[in-house]
Amino acid sequence: MKKTFIFCILLVTYVYGALPNVASIDVIEPDIQGAFYYPKFSPDGTRLLMTKEQFVGLWEFDLRTGQTLLISNAPGAGYEPVYSKDRDRIYYLQDTFEKGRRYRSLMEYHRNTKGSQVLIEKERLLTHPLQVTDHGVITRTQSKVLLVGKDTKSENPQTRFVHTFENRLTLYENGKERELYPSGRGNYVWASLSPTGDKILYHKAGEGTFICDLQENILAEFGYANAPVWSPNGQWIAYMKDYDDGHFITESEIWISSVDGKESAPLTNTKDIIEMYPQWSPDSKALTFHDLSGHIYIMKLHVTE
């Protein structure tokens, strides 16, 4: 179930060229207790994946019925899970710790069987699912890029994506990896390919968020913009402006920018709520995000067609 949440969040209205306006903000009310974080829409926009403190466990919330489904209780399960394209399967990580070492497995949950199976077992280094294809998901171990699914496991898939394995910005293209340095040497995080596949959104630690082309030419700058994500229609990016005092996160708001970086505006402007980690709905007409207290929000946008 969801409840219109009108008393705390200030709806931000503004007049910026092509940027969407906020139409409404709702907070969801899962039917199980607890705080949830890092929500992510399903491909049809009817469900959310979400996790708990420090990515422990994975749950699916049905926006239509208000019911919550436990997918996994495992540590790490909530770290960057993805749906299959047909949304019947959910790919997620499962961490185990043995003698101080972390081992990661890639799991596949199937809606029909209501159970999970291991796709890759106990790798010392294994990225979260980096891309979803028709046949499964792509992940990377220490030395290999793999396409894995229920009936599939192959190396060097023919596709294109970017990742930041070990904080290096890397373009994978048809079996080959190429490190990119559009902002010079340093640590890169939060990188993703544009929906059109020809641009890269990335964040360089200490320098900010940028968009570059595949030849490393910087096309747009966004300044202080953390955890940026493309809108599926490719027109905007959403991100958070979070602040801290070195120990505690003290404030954060959700922002939106046009992809050329020329227009930007806050989508939240709240006095007591620390909103973080926005994710787009598949139709680019809504965002979901969490606050530091573990509430999950759905923000609907007025989009000028």
Next chain:
Amino acid sequence: MKKFTFFFIIGSLFSTSLLFSQNLSDFRIYINPGHGGHDSDDRFISATGFWESEGNLAKGLHLKRLLENMGATVDISRTTNNTSDDLPLSTISALANNFQADFFESVHSNGFDGKLNYTLLLYRGWDLGVTAVNYGMTVTGALYPLSGEMAPIMANEIYRAHRTTNKHVRGDWSFYDWTDAQGNKMGLGVLRGLTMPGNLSEGSFHDYVPESWRLKNDNYCLEEAWAIAHSFVLLYDQPDFPFRNLSGIVRDPLETVSYYSIAGTGDDKKPINNLVASLYQNDILVDVYEGDNENNGFYLFDSLAPGTYTLIVEAEHYYPDTQDIVIENTFFNHKDFHLISSKPPTVLATTPLPLEEAHPAWDPIILCFSHEMDTASVRENLILEPEEALSFSWDSALRVLTLTPLDDTLAFQTSYTLTIHGNALGNRGKNLDGNGDGIGGDAFTFTFITSAEDITPPALSSEYMYPPISSENIETDVVINLVFSEILADENIDTSHFKLQNYTEDRFEEVDIIHDIIKKRSIVSIVPKTELSPSSIYRTTVHQGGLSDLFGNTMYDRTRAYRFNTGSGYESKQTLDNFQTNFSKWQSPNYSGSTTGIINASIEQSTEKVLPLFNSTHSMKLMYEFDVSQSAHLIREYQTPQAATFNNTYILQVYIYGEGNNISFRFCVDDDIYGNTGHEVSPWVKVDWYGWRLVSWNISQDGTGEWLGDGSVDGTLRMDSFQFTWHDDANPSGVLYLDELRLVTKCETSLEPPLAEIPHTLTLHGNYPNPFNPVTTIAFSIPETQPVTLSIYTINGTLIYRSTTGILPAGYHELMWNGKNQAGIDVSSGEYIYRIETPTHIASGKMLFIK
């Protein structure tokens, strides 16, 4: 000094890169040197010039090297210390997650009130063994169990390495009070976004000044890195290091530091700079450590083979010291040294100061020596001219000599010369170095003049009186302070001598009388037991008869009265902080990067001086010492987490207990706290008073000072800090107290001045003070709106002064006369007659002018 053959040997000093037997090659560790960039969320200790970001980075880089030498794969969130290195906590978490670390270690140092120095290890979750719910999850101890395993290991290792006073292991949910609106414990931001176990280590306290100096030593940071690296060896059950560390602190036992030190730590003695520590084994030189000049006296030899060593420590102007050291099984070994200065003894300070011209003849003479003295030889060689019988008294260290006149006082208004000849001995038989040139055998001599006999009665200092004479709009929650020129005898300081009259209602208020002594002055406070009436006339009355100084000089027996008017009353009062609970939210001034130009500043919760209103039991005590050689001075005393929010319709108030030191004070608020637009400050107020006084900032009416904000206070506000600065006319060091920080609103202010009842006829209320010199105020009430003429006559009836006012409204009024005649010439002492004349009435009275 022993002679040694200076050959280095390799066997006793391991090459750390070659001889690590630990194998961490399958482990991935992410290091986060906390803070960064010398900016607002960094921690700066102005007393030492220490930045936490620098200490954390030094530890982090050393730790990275040590762990990599053991084979671990290590990444670090920063390797430099620029503004761009101050990464958001969300970015740090993302980098550690991308790196796929097995463990995350955030390296910090701690700060509180400058008086603590323990080791603290934090992890995400509850204290070990505690089961409770947070964010809807039932958790026992650490959220990641490995964090809970590591924390006590690392706490113990750092505690042993740095010899801090204690060690604590806490879950961040248990340790921090900060909760969200649902009551969830927020905990450390850097740990909550991780996909792996992690700790945050607060190795020691950087605002404890001795530790702050040590943290400026790169090898001291290396030792902490060794402690953390050793923790991973123990956690991952690896073979222990085959080598050992040896460290220590070298101090001068005869010189005491000026800053705070924890008892029993040895930190009260001055560390020695630029030391040279030479380590020998079997008379062969193994290694040499050269100390820095950062006032820590620290040395470190790491990677030593177990065995017996000889360590010689030397420094310029000190006798060298040699100690044998056996290094066995423990990894951290310590040996501290005390080096004795080889300089001849000198006289460091005297009371009175040389050439002082009014040393109270009844006060003792005090001499402070640089070294322990031979008391007999000092006595033999000390001469006071003219000769006086003196008693000699030494402190336990035999460095402070107190000479007390046996006849109660020295001669009054007499020039004395005190000489100690160079034959006086100290510091292992060295002759006194009287002129301080480094060569002993010369005399120390100084002269001073004693004061006149005190035959003057104490006087009331009208310049420090509060409320000031004839002042308007005084707060109704007021402490009345009367400041005297010297110390009063306690007798007769009571409610029969000090009164407060509500003149409007013609009654005396119930009051308490408090007698304080500040800087050899008496401050008598009249404290109303209830809030004063708004818009009323009050008179402070002092019956001087019976008031005397400590020498029996009695004040002239007369009664003096001083008027003030109260302003409007309070519509609301909201206490923000009375400093009785939760004091820990107030941070050490050194914690703020804005604090600058100080030698030292600290706060403590105090019961020494407490506001005598509102049943207060505690106050905040600020101790400060500004560095006058600096060009900018600011102490920012701030709180975190911050308090309630408000807006500019309020008046922000706090009571300040001043000691006449003239430093300036202002409030600072966060303006538009959610828009991140910055800080706004009130105008500076000079704390030039004695005793408690209420300081107010009517936010919408009083304007702002200049600091970080735009000068417009118009957003949602939150108390940020008290701020203080130094100017040329202020004492560079001192203390003050603050109490009852509050927000108030006032009732609508009456446009009319406070009125006594309108009389039916012209009424005189006398003049005050009386006797006077040279100004007196004549009070009267008139029955209707009309002009008034004041005339002054000699006692023989000669008119010497006349002045006519404009038209005055009916009611109470005052006119002042400055003791000058119509030509502006001072009149002579004597009795005078004043006459108040209106078109319908005349009244007159007598007054006495005493020069």
